[in-house]
Amino acid sequence: MLMRLSGHRVSGARSNGPPALGANSTLRQDDLWDNEEGNMATGGDSDNKQLEHRAAPSPGVGVLAALEGAALIVWNLIATPFIGRRRLRWGTAGTEATESLPGDEFVPAPKWSYTLGIAVDASPEDVWPWIAQLGQGRGGFYTYQTLENMVGCKITNTTEILPDHQHPAVGEDIYLHPTSPPMRIEIVDPPNALVLVGAPADIGAEESWGMSTWQFAVNPGRDGGSRLLTRGRSDYTPDWKSRLAYGRFPIEAVTFVMSRKMMLEIKRLAERNA
Numbered sequence: 467m468l469m470r471l472s473g474h475r476v477s478g479a480r481s482n483g484p485p486a487l488g489a490n491s492t493l494r495q496d497d498l499w500d501n502e503e504g505n506m507a508t509g510g511d512s513d514n515k516q517l518e519h520r521a522a523p524s525p526g527v528g529v530l531a532a533l534e535g536a537a538l539i540v541w542n543l544i545a546t547p548f549i550g551r552r553r554l555r556w557g558t559a560g561t562e563a564t565e566s567l568p569g570d571e572f573v574p575a576p577k578w579s580y581t582l583g584i585a586v587d588a589s590p591e592d593v594w595p596w597i598a599q600l601g602q603g604r605g606g607f608y609t610y611q612t613l614e615n616m617v618g619c620k621i622t623n624t625t626e627i628l629p630d631h632q633h634p635a636v637g638e639d640i641y642l643h644p645t646s647p648p649m650r651i652e653i654v655d656p657p658n659a660l661v662l663v664g665a666p667a668d669i670g671a672e673e674s675w676g677m678s679t680w681q682f683a684v685n686p687g688r689d690g691g692s693r694l695l696t697r698g699r700s701d702y703t704p705d706w707k708s709r710l711a712y713g714r715f716p717i718e719a720v721t722f723v724m725s726r727k728m729m730l731e732i733k734r735l736a737e738r739n740a
Contacts, residue, residue, distance in 0.1 A: 524623040525731045526610035535610030535723060542719040553722050557583040557729070558695070567697050568653050569661030569681040576699035578714040580721070584729045586692045588740035590684040593692050594657030596732045597682050599624070599631035602641040608731035609724045619643050625735060634660060649680060659683050676702035676712035694732060696725055 526535065542553070555563040563581045573579075586593055599605030606623035607614070614621055619642070634640075639648035640662055653661035665677040681697040698721065702712035 524606070524611055524625060525608045526614075526623060526727065527612055529612065531610055532612040532616065535613040535727070538723045539720055542723055543716055546715065546719055550718070554578075554580040554718070555582070556722065556726065559583060559693070562693070562695060567681055567683050567695065568655065568659040569663070569679050569697070570699065572652060572661070572663050572679050573677055573699035573701050576701050577712075578718065579697065579699040580718065581695060581697045582722070582725055582729060583693060583695045584733055585687060586694050586733045586736050588691060588736040590657040590686060590692045592740045593684045593694055593732065593736045595627045595632055596735050597660050597684070598634050598656065599628045600640065600660075601631075602644060604628070604631045604640075607642075607724070607728055608735070609727045614724075617643075618645070623731075627739070657684055676700065676708045678712060692736075694729060696729060 526532075542549075546553075558581055562583050567581075596605070596608070600607060602619060602621050605628050606621040608623050611621060611623045634651050634654050636651055636654055638651045640651060641648045647664070649662035649664040651660070652663045653659055660682040662680040663677070664680070665675075678700040679698060681695075681699075683695040683697070685693045685695070687693050700712045700714075702708040
């Protein structure tokens with residue numbers, strides 16, 4: 467996945483990932499974000515949903531989608547000094563950004579972290595299949611497919627539930643790029659949690675070291691539906707290779723753009739099938 471490739475290629479480590487730092491109130495979205503989320507929330511009658519189901523294209527395909535993704539990355543990189551802190555807790559409500567999630571223990575003292583959240587009008591059981599099949603060579607990442615394939619990810623974002631990829635197992639490798647080290651599944655708790663961890667294969671032999679998590683939590687919503695959370699926690703050594711691979715800048719801005727797109731697409735797909 468594009469948002470984690472720089473860590474792989476620079477350090478040879480598995481991947482990057484990260485929760486959020488402090489926020490006890492719902493984050494207000496920028497108008498740009500609100501517009502896209504509003505579009506995701508609108509729905510039609512059952513006939514329209516069936517037509518959408520049959521005709522739904524892979525998310526993020528085409529030149530316009532690639533330009534959109536690239537423009538959002540550039541904008542977020544430039545805007546980091548102004549919006550970086552609240553971007554770390556985008557979409558979270560109440561204490562979600564600081565509450566403990568499965569997988570926090572793998573990076574207990576992160577140097578930086580994020581937690582993103584979104585409400586889904588579907589049960590956790592309807593959300594889980596889209597998380598279970600994440601990965602290169604699996605269901606993809608529901609992000610900007612054309613943009614990610616420009617850097618060699620070779621992904622196809624599915625719009626269908628894939629029966630062959632519905633049973634992730636602890637110890638299984640999930641690839642983000644065909645030639646980069648994978649992340650390893652450490653926790654599977656359907657339909658509520660999936661945790662991936664990335665680190666160098668031989669930590670003891672590494673002068674340049676880093677570790678990260680990529681955590682998914684699906685909790686029942688207070689008023690029905692679900693709350694989908696994704697969290698990443700990163701730790702690294704002070705040397706430049708480790709900082710470049712696992713440090714916050716520029717990875718966090720790229721991660722935010724791709725994670726936000728992924729969560730919006732999971733929301734759309736789960737609500738379509740609910």
